[in-house]
Amino acid sequence: MKHRLLLAMSLALATGTVGFAQDVAHDxxxxxxxxxxxxxxxxxxxxxxxxxxxxxxAKISSNAGRKVGHVAKKGVTKTGHVIDKSAEKTADAVK
Structure with missing residues (x-):
């Protein structure tokens, strides 16, 4: 009798352990x-x-490139204008 009870308890414990392990694996x-x-x-x-x-x-770089080009163009134009005026003044001074 004691052996059957021990066997039944062991079987119940083993079944519970397997079920718990399956739940952990599933989770x-x-x-x-x-x-x-x-x-x-x-x-x-x-x-x-x-x-x-x-x-x-890329868009910012493109816009910056266009602005730099525009500023450079304006700078060159102004520099050319100043050079022209200087040349005229030099020519007037030489006369």
Whole structure:
């Protein structure tokens, strides 16, 4: 009788342990799957952010290049005008 009770208790304990282990394994698989989805979403968001930043940087660089070109053109025009006036004054002074 004692052996049957011991066997029944051992069987109940083993069944409970196996069931608990299966629950832990199932929960671990769920967490792993959730982590995979979160990682995928984070990578996509990072890629979009990088692409957007690259486009903004290119646009800013383009605008800066145009502005530098415009300022340089104005500077050259003013320098040419000053040189012309200086040449005229020099010519008048030589006469």
């Amino acid at each position: 671990t698989a769920k967490v792993t799957k959730g982590t995979g989805h979160a990682t995928t979403a984070a990578v996509k968001d990072t890629g979009r952010t990088t692409e957007t930043a690259g486009k903004k940087t």
